[in-house]
Amino acid sequence: MRRIKAGFLAVMLVTLGFISASLPSQAAEKADFQVVLLGTGTPPPFMHRFGPATLVIAGDKYILFDAGRGVTQRLWQDKIPLGRVDYLVLTHLHSDHVVGISDLWLTGWLNSPFGRRKGAFKVRGPEGTENLMKGLEQAYAWDIKTRMADQKLPAKTVAVDAKNISAGSTFIVEGGVKVTAIEVNHGKLIKPAFGYRIEYGGRSVVISGDTKFNENLAEKAKGADLFVHAVAAAKPALLKTAKFWSVILAHHTSPEDVGRIFASAKPKMAAFTHLVTLTNGKIKPPSLKDLYDRARTTYDGPLTVGLDRMRFIVGKDGVTVVKPPTK
Ligand SMILES: [Zn+2]
Ligand SMILES: [Zn+2]
Numbered sequence: 626m627r628r629i630k631a632g633f634l635a636v637m638l639v640t641l642g643f644i645s646a647s648l649p650s651q652a653a654e655k656a657d658f659q660v661v662l663l664g665t666g667t668p669p670p671f672m673h674r675f676g677p678a679t680l681v682i683a684g685d686k687y688i689l690f691d692a693g694r695g696v697t698q699r700l701w702q703d704k705i706p707l708g709r710v711d712y713l714v715l716t717h718l719h720s721d722h723v724v725g726i727s728d729l730w731l732t733g734w735l736n737s738p739f740g741r742r743k744g745a746f747k748v749r750g751p752e753g754t755e756n757l758m759k760g761l762e763q764a765y766a767w768d769i770k771t772r773m774a775d776q777k778l779p780a781k782t783v784a785v786d787a788k789n790i791s792a793g794s795t796f797i798v799e800g801g802v803k804v805t806a807i808e809v810n811h812g813k814l815i816k817p818a819f820g821y822r823i824e825y826g827g828r829s830v831v832i833s834g835d836t837k838f839n840e841n842l843a844e845k846a847k848g849a850d851l852f853v854h855a856v857a858a859a860k861p862a863l864l865k866t867a868k869f870w871s872v873i874l875a876h877h878t879s880p881e882d883v884g885r886i887f888a889s890a891k892p893k894m895a896a897f898t899h900l901v902t903l904t905n906g907k908i909k910p911p912s913l914k915d916l917y918d919r920a921r922t923t924y925d926g927p928l929t930v931g932l933d934r935m936r937f938i939v940g941k942d943g944v945t946v947v948k949p950p951t952k
Contacts, residue, residue: 658939663699683802683825692725707733708742715750716834717818745786751817758787809836838882843889852892857901884923894944898931
């Protein structure tokens with residue numbers, strides 16, 4: 626049943642022009658710069674949209690932005706061992722972006738094809754990141770001690786190398802890849818929060834993180850090949866039922882405003898991720914088509930509505946969107 630539904634959705638997206646092209650997976654394997662939307666969801670525990678996680682593969686570097694719910698399943702679904710991730714980079718410390726960390730860290734330590742990390746677990750993120758990782762080390766001290774004694778797993782591959790980074794800093798320069806933190810605005814009480822610009826081989830990708838309408842981000846995203854931005858919407862009737870819904874929306878960017886940001890940055894390809902589509906169960910959430918149509922009132926460039934496991938090949942001649950595999 627689910628398979629039929631997913632197939633229908635893919636057809637619908639192609640029909641609406643959400644997916645500009647598709648390539649066989651072999652082409653994806655050869656590409657030197659690509660982005661995989663591992664999870665395009667938010668806190669609701671849906672099967673079709675896992676928690677926020679975006680993998681950037683640049684040269685031989687695998688850099689994961691956020692580790693939401695189900696990130697390990699999504700990695701291994703694409704046959705990427707958890708230990709292959711060189712860096713985990715956090716946009717901010719909201720739980721939906723970090724609940725997958727322990728799984729990635731500890732399951733990636735195991736001596737199985739899906740694990741096998743070779744060095745320390747490297748985590749970068751805004752202030753609070755070092756603290757968060759210290760807390761996790763404490764929480765899992767029993768597991769670490771026990772597995773080291775019992776399974777003889779090495780200490781060096783469960784070791785944590787966590788660093789707080791500051792806004793504007795270029796904190797990864799390795800293997801031809803450069804990653805720079807961009808300060809974004811996720812709300813007065815939700816600081817710090819970052820987006821990121823990733824540069825490789827004369828091309829660039831910008832990830833918004835969670836943010837309200839933010840001109841600084843548009844400025845920093847100018848000329849990007851791919852710009853992936855979070856989006857949020859609700860039906861007007863829902864906002865009348867309780868103040869709570871407006872508070873959530875106020876921390877994010879509406880489809881029209883994301884359109885404005887895209888129009889100003891003019892990326893070669895723009896995509897929605899982190900789809901906040903609010904519902905109380907009675908009033909339906911906005912549809913993907915609603916999000917798309919609303920963004921179209923302010924932006925007429927290339928636009929894709931992200932799905933879990935969608936891939937973007939950031940080539941020298943433009944960005945190709947590869948639809949999610951069907952199995
Ligand atoms: Zn979020
Ligand atoms: Zn957030």
